[in-house]
Amino acid sequence: MRILAIETSCDDTSVSIVRDGQWVESLVVSSQIKAHQRFGGVVPELAARMHTETVHYLLPKCLAEAGRTWSEIDAIAVTTNPGLEGSLIIGVTVAKTLAMTLNKPIIPVNHITGHICSIFLDNPKPIVFPLVALVVSGGHTQLWTGNTIQTVKLLSETRDDAAGEAFDKVARLLGLPYPGGPTIESRAKLGQPTRFKLPEPLRHSPLEFSFSGLKTAVANCIQQQSPLTESDINDICAAFQQTVISTLLRKVTVAVNHSQAATVAIVGGVAANRTLLHNATEIFSSINVMAPPIKYCTDNAAMIAAAAHFCGSQVPLNTIRVGCAC
Ligand SMILES: Nc1ncnc2c1ncn2[C@@H]1O[C@H](COP(=O)(O)OP(=O)(O)OP(=O)(O)O)[C@@H](O)[C@H]1O
Ligand SMILES: [Mg+2]
The missing domain is CATH 3.30.420.40 (ATPase, nucleotide binding domain)
Known part of the structure; x- marks a missing residue:
């Protein structure tokens, strides 16, 4: 067909x-x-x-x-x-x-x-179920799980901003171009993630996400540090990206345990973030972790x-x- x-x-x-x-x-x-x-x-x-x-x-x-x-x-x-x-x-x-x-x-x-x-595209390997899919895009942050692709069900989502939206808004606060994700990822590589402490949103809620408070925390951090040097910007990008990734993967861990998943798939624009994929691969070392090639994210x-x-x-x-x- x-x-x-x-x-x-x-x-x-x-x-x-x-x-x-x-x-x-x-x-x-x-x-x-x-x-x-x-x-x-x-x-x-x-x-x-x-x-x-x-x-x-x-x-x-x-x-x-x-x-x-x-x-x-x-x-x-x-x-x-x-x-x-x-x-x-x-x-x-x-x-x-x-x-x-x-x-x-x-x-x-x-x-x-x-x-x-998108996990099927140009992928010769069969997808092993049960599956947990983390959808992280410009407008959505959701966890889906299922025993077949036709029966995946929504497990949880964000209460407010999507992860991609948070990348875009933080980039804007820092004077970086739209879309924010790719630039923040490359600036984060040059930065020190522990210099600025940012709160992990909804840390004690097992599955739900929230990103609007994190954006406000970054805005406050920028205000306190202003005027920003290039290395301040790199460090804020690194701290922000690390906080988003650890928030996402904390909830994915709960979903994986809950559904006894054999595969974690990270999809949507933010799945283009290879630090997210790398960290997920380290955390879920005993199951399949995958993200599509960037052109399909x-x-x-x-x-x-x-x-x-x-x-x-x-x-x-x-x-x-x-x-x-x-
Ligand atoms: N390397 C990256 N790191 C983090 N975020 C990224 C990266 N590359 C792209 N993004 C983010 O991905 C988002 C775009 O993804 P996508 O095209 O799937 O979203 P959308 O279609 O606008 O939203 P939705 O799919 O929810 O309707 C943007 O917010 C962008 O900043
Ligand atoms: Mg999309």
């Missing part, structure tokens, strides 16, 4: 062709980061407009890179939620138009299911095709709308 998927839930326009939910024949992504950078975050109206300007040339590019024609595509998949409404509408409208004119089945996909299914349509293959089902065209895949 060869699926062409479209992802437009936030600020990346992406189209991908994936065979059997696993083998990526092509993946094209047009990032809007530069357009949003000067605002310090994603501007929804601008994001939607940019999807309309980009998606039409990504479709033929994706087919050409895969060396495929429309007749070789078995189904169209599209992200229908969660995400920015104006952005989702563009992808959904394009997918419906393609399905209707080409007479193809259409499969609605939940973006978070997509992040979880941040938003991409290949993971949407994987989710459509493993977890999705075809629905009538007239029932597809924003918000319809749960």
Whole structure:
């Protein structure tokens, strides 16, 4: 089964062709980061407009890179939620138009299911269940667990900010560019994590996350230290990153014990943080620990095709709308 998927839930326009939910024949992504950078975050109206300007040339590019024609595509998949409404509408409208004119089945996909299914992409090894999936992205921080990919259930999530959002907000406080995660990770490598003491949020709550207080603690630290030198910035990045990682992995430990997990998967944009993956591998040395290659961590349509293959089902065209895949 060869699926062409479209992802437009936030600020990346992406189209991908994936065979059997696993083998990526092509993946094209047009990032809007530069357009949003000067605002310090994603501007929804601008994001939607940019999807309309980009998606039409990504479709033929994706087919050409895969060396495929429309007749070789078995189904169209599209992200229908969660995400920015104006952005989702563009992808959904394009997918419906393609399905209707080409007479193809259409499969609605939940973006978070997509992040979880990114573990299958270009991965020849079978996933051993039970699985604990830590979804850490710009808008979500969640723990999922299950004995099969089709039956994973939400175990816990953040009460307020997502981990990726915290990286972005802290970067902004430090005058570092958007998105904050990659810059904070590289500045943290140059810093000393123990110089500044930051509180570990909700330390005594076994599974729930919270990151808004940590962001405030960083703001206070910056205020006390101001004006900041480059080495202060490196040290704050190191302390912040270490606190986020130890908070995440403390809750993952509870989830692993609770579900007797054989695999821990870290997915979503923050999974691109290789210090997080390295620390997880050290802590969970007796079970499988994995994160997808970086190109499949941040938003991409290949993971949407994987989710459509493993977890999705075809629905009538007239029932597809924003918000319809749960
Ligand atoms: N190396 C990194 N370290 C930490 N965070 C990172 C790294 N690379 C990217 N990120 C963070 O990942 C986030 C983007 O991830 P992703 O594209 O999955 O989020 P999103 O799609 O905006 O949110 P969601 O998937 O919840 O809708 C940003 O917040 C970014 O700062
Ligand atoms: Mg995402």
